[in-house]
Amino acid sequence: MGKNLFQKVWDDHVIRQLDNGQHQVFMALHLIHEVTSPQAFGMLKDKGLNVAYPKRTYATVDHIIPTDNQSRPLADDMAEKMIQVLSDASSEHGIEFFAPESGSQGIVHVVGPELGLTQPGMTICCGDSHTATHGAFGCIALGIGTSQVRDVLASQTLAMDPLKVRRIKVDGELSVGVTAKDVILHIIRILGVNGGVGYAYEYGGSVIDAMTMEERMTVCNMSIEGGARCGYINPDETTFEFLKGRERVPADFDEACEKWRGYASDLEASYDDEVLISAADIKPTVTWGVTPAQAISIEELVPSPHKAEGLDKNLINDALSYMKLEAGAPIKGTKIDVAFIGSCTNGRLSDFQAVAKVIEGKTVASNVRAIAVPGSEKVDKDARAIGLHDLFEAAGFEWRKPGCSMCLAMNPDKLVGDEICASSSNRNFIGRQGSSTGRTILMSPIMVAASAIEGSVADAREVFNLTEETS
Amino acid sequence: MSLSKLAGKGVYVQGNDIDTDRIIPARYLKCVTFDELGPSLFYDVRFESDGTSKDHVLDAHQHEGAEILISDDNFGCGSSREHAPQAIQKFGLKAVIAGSFAEIFQGNCTTLGIPCVVMDEANRVKLTADVEKHPESEIIIDLEGMQVICANAIYPILMKESTREAFLTSTFDPLDNLLGAKTEIHSTAKKLGYA
Numbered sequence: 001m002g003k004n005l006f007q008k009v010w011d012d013h014v015i016r017q018l019d020n021g022q023h024q025v026f027m028a029l030h031l032i033h034e035v036t037s038p039q040a041f042g043m044l045k046d047k048g049l050n051v052a053y054p055k056r057t058y059a060t061v062d063h064i065i066p067t068d069n070q071s072r073p074l075a076d077d078m079a080e081k082m083i084q085v086l087s088d089a090s091s092e093h094g095i096e097f098f099a100p101e102s103g104s105q106g107i108v109h110v111v112g113p114e115l116g117l118t119q120p121g122m123t124i125c126c127g128d129s130h131t132a133t134h135g136a137f138g139c140i141a142l143g144i145g146t147s148q149v150r151d152v153l154a155s156q157t158l159a160m161d162p163l164k165v166r167r168i169k170v171d172g173e174l175s176v177g178v179t180a181k182d183v184i185l186h187i188i189r190i191l192g193v194n195g196g197v198g199y200a201y202e203y204g205g206s207v208i209d210a211m212t213m214e215e216r217m218t219v220c221n222m223s224i225e226g227g228a229r230c231g232y233i234n235p236d237e238t239t240f241e242f243l244k245g246r247e248r249v250p251a252d253f254d255e256a257c258e259k260w261r262g263y264a265s266d267l268e269a270s271y272d273d274e275v276l277i278s279a280a281d282i283k284p285t286v287t288w289g290v291t292p293a294q295a296i297s298i299e300e301l302v303p304s305p306h307k308a309e310g311l312d313k314n315l316i317n318d319a320l321s322y323m324k325l326e327a328g329a330p331i332k333g334t335k336i337d338v339a340f341i342g343s344c345t346n347g348r349l350s351d352f353q354a355v356a357k358v359i360e361g362k363t364v365a366s367n368v369r370a371i372a373v374p375g376s377e378k379v380d381k382d383a384r385a386i387g388l389h390d391l392f393e394a395a396g397f398e399w400r401k402p403g404c405s406m407c408l409a410m411n412p413d414k415l416v417g418d419e420i421c422a423s424s425s426n427r428n429f430i431g432r433q434g435s436s437t438g439r440t441i442l443m444s445p446i447m448v449a450a451s452a453i454e455g456s457v458a459d460a461r462e463v464f465n466l467t468e469e470t471s
Numbered sequence: 472m473s474l475s476k477l478a479g480k481g482v483y484v485q486g487n488d489i490d491t492d493r494i495i496p497a498r499y500l501k502c503v504t505f506d507e508l509g510p511s512l513f514y515d516v517r518f519e520s521d522g523t524s525k526d527h528v529l530d531a532h533q534h535e536g537a538e539i540l541i542s543d544d545n546f547g548c549g550s551s552r553e554h555a556p557q558a559i560q561k562f563g564l565k566a567v568i569a570g571s572f573a574e575i576f577q578g579n580c581t582t583l584g585i586p587c588v589v590m591d592e593a594n595r596v597k598l599t600a601d602v603e604k605h606p607e608s609e610i611i612i613d614l615e616g617m618q619v620i621c622a623n624a625i626y627p628i629l630m631k632e633s634t635r636e637a638f639l640t641s642t643f644d645p646l647d648n649l650l651g652a653k654t655e656i657h658s659t660a661k662k663l664g665y666a
Contacts, residue, residue, distance in 0.1 A: 012663060015655045020642055021633035024649055026659045036552060038503045047646070052656070056665060064501065078501040085503050129551040129575055145553035145579035146505075151646055157656055159645035160578075161633055193488055194545040197574060227548065229574050291488050291548075315487055408497045408550075429492045429549060436496070436515035 002266025005234055006165045006200045009140045009263060013123045015157060022159045028122035029134075030056055030152045031108045032095075034082040035063040035410065036127030040149035041089040051093040053156040058117060059090045060098040062107040064410045067373050067400035070100050079411070093153075106376020106402045109133040109344040113217065114378050116246025120235035120260035125152060130344045130426065132223040135232035136216035137239055138263050140200065142230055163229055164198050164272035169205035172279030176468050177461035179354070180215035181346060181424070181444035183207065185285040187219075187277060188226040189295040196228025199272070202265065203233050207279045213242035214350040221345045222426050225292040234264035284460060287428045287442040288331050289319030294428075296331060298447070298459045304328050322430055323439050324418065332457055334441070337419035339370040339452035340433075341397070341445045343407040346424035347375030349382050351445045356388045358446060358464040364396030365455030371413065372397045373405040397452070409434025422451035474584055474638045477566050478611045479538025481621070482528055483599040484513070489542055490549035491576060495558045497550075508554055509561030529562075533606040541599055542569045546587075547576025556580045566612050568619065568628070570595060581634050581643050588612060589629040590619065598626055614638050 003011075015024040032040075037059070044050070051057065064079040074080040083100075090097035098104040098111060105111070109130055112118040120138035125131060129143035148158055168187060188195075201223050208216065216233050223231025233239075240257045243249050250256040283297035294316075296303070304327035305316040320327055325334065341347070341355060352372065364370045372392045374380040380402055383389055389399040406413040407425035414434025415421055421433055421440050428440035441457060450463035460466060499511040517527040524530055529537075540559065546569040547555060556579045559567070566586045577587045590598065601608060601622050611620040612628070614635055619626040630638075637643040660666035 013659070015652055015659050018642075018645070018648055020636035020640060022637070022645070024652060024656075026656065026663070026665070028663065028665055035500050036554075039505060039553075042504060049650075052653075053660065053666065076501075082501065082503060127551060127553075129549065131551075143551040143575050145551055145556075145575065145582065147553060147579065147582040147644070147646075151649055154646060155649040155652075155656060156660065157649050157652075159649060161631065193548060194571060194573070197545075197571060224549075224575075227545065227573065291490075312487075314485075318486070408492075410497045410500060427490075427492070427549060429490045431496055431515050432492050434497070436520060 001270060002268035004165050004202060004265040004269040004271060005138055005232060005263050006140060006163065006202070009121055009123060010162055012121070018159055022161055024157050025123060025160055026157055027125050027152050028056065029112070029117060029124040031112055031124070031126040032057060032059045032086070032149060033063055033108050033128065034061045034086045036146050037149050038082055038085040038089065039146050040153055043147070043150040044153055049154045051095065051153045054094040056156055057095045057153065058098065059086055059095050060105050060108055060111050061086065061100060063404045063408065065100060065403040066411045067403045067405045067413055070401050103377050106378065107344045107347060107404055109221065110348060110375035110379065113137065114246070114376060116243050116249040119243065119249065120239060121263040125158065129224040130221050132230045133217050133221040133344055135220040135223065135230050136213060138232055138235035138260065140230055140232065143224060163200040165202055166196070166199045166273040166275060167202045167204060167271040168275045168277060170203065170207040170277045170279060171205040172207060174207055174279050174282060177284055177446070177466045178282050179444040179446065180211060180218040182282055182285045184219045184222040185287070185292065185295045185442065186282045188222065188293050189285065190277070191226055191275065193225065193291045193293040194227040196223065196226040199228050201226065201228040201231035202271070203231060208233055209236070212350060213238060214348045217348070218345055222292065225426055235260050236264065284444065284447055286331055286447065286457060288323065288325060290322055290428055290430050292426065292428060292442060294319055298332055300331065302327055302329050302331055332459060334457040335420065336368060336422045336441070336451055336456055338415060338421040339364065339368055339448050340406045340421055340423040340425065341448050342373030342375065342405050343425040344375065345426040346445045347373060347379065349379050351424065352383050352388050355445050355449045356391045359395045359449050359453070360391060362395055362453050364452045367455050368452050370397040370452045371400055371406065373400040374402050376402050406433055408432065422448045422457060424448050473641050474586060474643065475614045476611065477586065478609050479565060480534065480536060480606060480608070481539040481541055481602040481610045482534040482537035483541040483602055484528060485543065487544040488548055489546050491547055491552050491555040492549055494547065494555040495552065500552060500554050505554060505557040505561070508558040509563070512558040512562040536563070538563060538565045539610045539612065540564045540567045541595065541602065542567065543595070544570035546572050548573035551575040553579045556583050556585055560585055581637060582645070584643050586612060586614060586630070586638055588619070590626055594626040597624065
């Protein structure tokens with residue numbers, strides 16, 4: 001009987017079983033940022049502890065950093081302090097810190113892969129739930145809390161229970177205008193926001209196999225939105241090709257690839273559950289409610305609570321009243337105020353390239369404030385080098401500096417009042433984008449661009465005349 | 472300190488999929504310690520933007536001093552922010568009863584010594600009806616017997632065995648335990664080429 005990737009990586013990294021039944025697991029890579037990690041250094045200090053393996057932790061700033069003016073000191077005193085505390089703690093403990101304007105700063109889940117720090121077969125953790133992103137490389141990548149950040153700093157290990165593994169096979173061929181974002185929104189819609197509790201998700205099938213690494217990262221990124229503790233994709237030639245030549249990959253790259261190949265799930269591996277999804281069923285998908293599972297295709301109507309019962313009925317009613325949407329009305333045509341392209345879900349070079357390909361000669365509607373926020377300094381640099389920044393600005397987008405920005409609105413990028421945002425980010429929770437009455441509609445970057453141009457939720461296939469021939 | 476038994480008044484915050492952004496909005500994450508988070512718990516649900524009370528159940532006088540939070544399915548989903556359980560604890564709540572929990576949240580709660588226990592819907596309906604009718608009733612969470620006792624009624628609860636064991640043996644904060652294996656950690660690191 002074969003093993004799946006989760007079991008292989010787990011077995012390699014388990015140190016021992018603890019008395020309470022949990023396992024102590026070594027963390028190959030630990031990423032920290034300014035919002036959930038500075039407090040952990042305080043906890044270490046209180047206990048008189050040191051960082052055990054400082055070379056296995058890397059720091060950057062992303063959550064709170066402004067995207068308009070990053071010159072120091074920052075206008076927001078507390079933001080400045082948080083960045084300073086992280087920077088000081090990093091240098092005190094010998095942790096490498098990718099500071100703003102170093103050329104390597106960015107959203108932690110964009111930076112790790114682009115530097116080649118993220119490698120197949122690793123256990124990776126970070127005080128951020130979207131750490132699942134790194135699973136795209138065939139890793140067990142876990143979001144953790146601050147006390148666990150403390151545990152990893154002090155011991156390079158975590159206490160945890162093994163997870164079950166659900167294989168999600170997406171077979172067929174995606175039709176034009178359907179992206180990796182639509183695939184994961186569709187999966188969450190089907191399996192629910194808590195369908196993944198207790199599981200790691202293994203994504204496979206011909207659709208996943210054909211994806212680029214950046215698309216795979218988009219899929220894995222939102223595993224947590226489906227309740228899964230992590231999500232991963234087996235490493236293959238696409239993975240190795242992406243990593244080849246990156247700054248931090250092993251010197252003997254071919255040997256490393258050999259080892260990495262061995263982590264992929266065996267053909268005869270067993271799973272705790274398997275789900276088959278047909279690519280033909282996936283359409284450009286948008287959310288209508290306040291959880292990522294409250295999603296429909298752009299062709300569908302906003303659901304009605306009448307068919308639901310009990311708490312489900314309440315959920316739909318509450319979501320509709322918060323979103324101020326009418327049950328049974330088309331989602332297409334819903335007026336928007338803001339368009340946001342960026343985040344660890346969709347803030348990589350290929351996301352901006354996909355939009356650039358279709359927005360040339362088009363203009364953002366006058367009622368829409370549109371911002372494009374590259375995921376890292378490297379994404380920004382690469383995008384500028386091929387003129388994307390000019391193209392976005394010509395279309396009426398503001399091209400910003402890197403950071404998490406309006407995904408969680410801890411910096412000045414926020415919705416005002418009950419504004420609606422067409423967003424390429426990952427969460428449409430109540431108040432998520434910085435206003436307690438602000439509204440978020442999640443979608444792919446090209447759908448955000450189409451909606452920005454129309455001034456309302458739009459179908460990218462229509463706005464950009466996408467046909468099988470043009471793709 | 473063993474947390475095998477906890478008791479206190481209850482308060483029911485109704486709803487499935489209550490995410491950690493709702494438990495503590497992101498703007499309150501601007502801090503370098505967790506000390507001041509208590510008053511910001513569920514802030515946007517409890518207060519208007521000008522600070523006027525929305526008369527949320529957490530602020531109702533009959534639930535003043537409540538120590539057991541009750542909610543529904545998938546409680547604590549979304550962001551991994553430990554600020555959420557920290558705010559719950561600093562507000563004065565000691566345990567959470569819900570239909571189910573998101574895992575990162577539950578793990579964070581465990582480390583802080585906040586038991587998260589699962590109770591099925593039928594029992595939750597009875598328990599919350601009782602809490603609403605008699606808010607002064609004491610709720611006892613008994614992790615040895617895996618039951619909740621309230622007003623002479625007994626409700627079965629669930630918890631992952633390793634987590635339960637961690638509470639019963641006071642090892643819910645794992646750090647000391649983890650540090651006890653320095654040699655093994657080093658040999659694993661070496662074996663995998665990480666040291």
